[in-house]
Amino acid sequence: MTAHRPPDSNTLTTLLAAQRRPFSIITQNQRIKLINAALCEALGYAETDLIGASCCRFATTVNGSECRHQRFFRDLEPYVETDTVLDASGQPHLVRAQGFPVLDAHGTVYLGEMLQLLRGRCDVGNMVGDSPELRELITQLTQAAVTDAAVLLYGETGVGKELAAQFLHQQSSRAGAPFVVVDCTVLNEELFESELFGHVKGAFTGAVNHRVGLFELAHTGTLFFDEIGELPLSQQPKLLRALETGTYRPVGATATRQVNVRVISATHRDLTAMVRHGHFRQDLFYRLAVLPLRIPPLRERRDDLAALSDYLLRDTTTADGQPYYLHPAALDKLHSYSFPGNVRELRNLLHLGAALSSSGVIEADAIHLPTLMAQVARAPLPPPAAVSAYDLGCSELDTAFLRHLSPVEAAEARQILALLQRHHGNRREVAVSMTMSERTLYRKLRRYGLNRARSLEGSGNGDDAS
Numbered sequence: 001m002t003a004h005r006p007p008d009s010n011t012l013t014t015l016l017a018a019q020r021r022p023f024s025i026i027t028q029n030q031r032i033k034l035i036n037a038a039l040c041e042a043l044g045y046a047e048t049d050l051i052g053a054s055c056c057r058f059a060t061t062v063n064g065s066e067c068r069h070q071r072f073f074r075d076l077e078p079y080v081e082t083d084t085v086l087d088a089s090g091q092p093h094l095v096r097a098q099g100f101p102v103l104d105a106h107g108t109v110y111l112g113e114m115l116q117l118l119r120g121r122c123d124v125g126n127m128v129g130d131s132p133e134l135r136e137l138i139t140q141l142t143q144a145a146v147t148d149a150a151v152l153l154y155g156e157t158g159v160g161k162e163l164a165a166q167f168l169h170q171q172s173s174r175a176g177a178p179f180v181v182v183d184c185t186v187l188n189e190e191l192f193e194s195e196l197f198g199h200v201k202g203a204f205t206g207a208v209n210h211r212v213g214l215f216e217l218a219h220t221g222t223l224f225f226d227e228i229g230e231l232p233l234s235q236q237p238k239l240l241r242a243l244e245t246g247t248y249r250p251v252g253a254t255a256t257r258q259v260n261v262r263v264i265s266a267t268h269r270d271l272t273a274m275v276r277h278g279h280f281r282q283d284l285f286y287r288l289a290v291l292p293l294r295i296p297p298l299r300e301r302r303d304d305l306a307a308l309s310d311y312l313l314r315d316t317t318t319a320d321g322q323p324y325y326l327h328p329a330a331l332d333k334l335h336s337y338s339f340p341g342n343v344r345e346l347r348n349l350l351h352l353g354a355a356l357s358s359s360g361v362i363e364a365d366a367i368h369l370p371t372l373m374a375q376v377a378r379a380p381l382p383p384p385a386a387v388s389a390y391d392l393g394c395s396e397l398d399t400a401f402l403r404h405l406s407p408v409e410a411a412e413a414r415q416i417l418a419l420l421q422r423h424h425g426n427r428r429e430v431a432v433s434m435t436m437s438e439r440t441l442y443r444k445l446r447r448y449g450l451n452r453a454r455s456l457e458g459s460g461n462g463d464d465a466s
C-alpha cells in the first residue's frame with residue numbers, strides 16, 4: 001500500500017494517513033479530492049476511479065434531492081448516517097457514514113467522510129506488541145470473548161481501546177455478525193433516540209424516511225459505545241432501559257422490538273469519579289462495567305515500541321516502493337518519550353519521520369518529539385484585555401487534548417481557542433466569525449475538550465456541557 005500524496009495537500013494527506021477506516025475528502029463543489037487505501041481496499045475501486053468523481057460516485061441511488069454532502073456544505077454540521085454503497089463489482093454494502101469538517105493549511109473547508117462497513121468482518125488489525133502487559137491484555141480479552149458480559153475498556157486516548165473492542169468481537173461467537181460503533185461524542189439529546197433506536201417515517205419534522213437504528217444494525221453482533229463518558233446524563237436512563245430489557249422502541253413507532261447485542265464500551269475518562277460527582281449514572285455504570293479492563297498507556301509498555309513501529313511503518317514506502325526502517329538511535333529517542341497520545345501519537349511521529357527522510361532509514365533527527373507547550377505556543381496570542389477563564393482552563397486542556405488530535409483538528413482547536421479568547425468567551429460571536437452554527441461550535445468545543453472552560457466575563461451563552 002503506498003501513501004496517496006499529491007504535492008499540494010500535505011495537511012490533508014497527513015489526516016488521510018491517520019485514518020484506519022475507509023476515508024474520503026470531498027470538496028465544496030462535491031467532488032472526491034482524496035481517498036485512502038482502506039477505502040480502495042474495502043470497496044475494490046482503483047484510486048483513478050474515484051479521484052475527481054462526484055461525491056455520490058458509489059451511492060446506490062442518486063435522485064434529484066440534496067445528498068448528505070451538499071447538506072453538509074450548507075449547514076457545516078457533522079453527521080452520522082446509515083447508507084448503502086456499491087462496491088466496484090456492483091455489490092451493495094451497508095455502511096455507517098460519519099462526516100465532519102476538515103481544514104487544509106490555508107483554512108479551506110472540506111468534508112471528511114469515514115465509512116464503517118457494517119456487515120461481515122470488521123477491519124480489525126493485529127494487536128501488535130511484545131510486552132508482558134500487552135500479552136496479559138490479550139489473554140483478558142480472549143477470556144472475555146467466551147462470555148457475553150458487558151466489557152468496559154478504559155485507558156488514555158489513542159491507547160488502542162477500539163482496536164481491543166474489535167479484537168474481542170472477532171474472538172467471540174458473534175464474529176460473523178456486525179460490529180457497530182456508537183460514537184457517543186456526537187450523540188446529543190436530539191440525536192440520541194433516532195440514532196440508537198431508529199425512527200419511522202413522519203415521526204418528526206425532517207423524518208422523511210424510515211431510519212434503521214444502531215441497535216437494529218448490531219442485532220446478533222456487538223454494539224461498541226465509544227467515549228461512553230460523553231453520553232448526556234439525560235439520555236442515560238433510555239440506554240439503561242434498552243440494555244436491561246433487551247427491547248427498544250423506534251421514535252414514532254407503537255410497538256417495541258427485541259434486540260440481541262453484546263455491549264462493549266470505552267472511555268478515557270475516570271467513570272468512577274464521574275459517578276461520584278453525579279455526572280454518570282451509577283446503575284448504568286454497573287450495567288456497562290461488568291468486566292472492566294484497563295489498557296495500559298504506551299509508556300508503561302515500552303517493550304512494544306519496536307514491534308509497533310515496524311507494524312505502523314509497514315504501509316509507508318519511499319518513492320521507489322521501499323519500506324521505511326527506524327535507525328536504532330531513533331528508536332532510543334522514542335524510548336525516552338512519554339507518549340501522552342499513545343499509539344496514535346507514535347503513528348503520527350513515525351509518519352512525519354518518514355515524510356522527512358529521503359532514504360528509507362528514519363534517523364533520530366527525523367523524530368520530532370513535541371515539547372509540552374509547543375502546540376499551544378503556536379496559537380495566536382489573545383489581546384491583553386481578554387484575560388478570561390479560558391487562559392486558566394486551557395493550560396490543562398491543551399496538553400491533554402491537542403496532542404491526540406490530527407494536525408488539522410489541532411489547528412482548528414487552536415483557532416477556536418484563540419477566537420474564544422478574542423471574543424471574551426462569547427460563543428455566538430465565535431460561531432459567526434467561523435461561519436458555523438452555534439450547535440456545530442458547541443460540538444467542536446466538546447470534541448476538543450474546550451467546553452469545560454468558562455468565561456469570567458459571563459458573556460458566553462452558558463450552554464457548557466459540564
Ligand SMILES: Nc1ncnc2c1ncn2[C@@H]1O[C@H](COP(=O)(O)OP(=O)(O)OP(=O)(O)O)[C@@H](O)[C@H]1O
Pocket residue numbers: 020125126127128129155156157158159160161162163164226266267268308311343344347404
Ligand atoms: N497494539 C496495537 N497494535 C497495532 N495498532 C494499534 C495498537 N494499539 C493501537 N493501535 C493503533 O493506534 C490507533 C489508535 O487506536 P484506537 O483508535 O483503538 O485507540 P483508542 O484508545 O480507542 O483512542 P480514543 O480514546 O482516542 O478513541 C489506531 O490506528 C490503532 O489501530
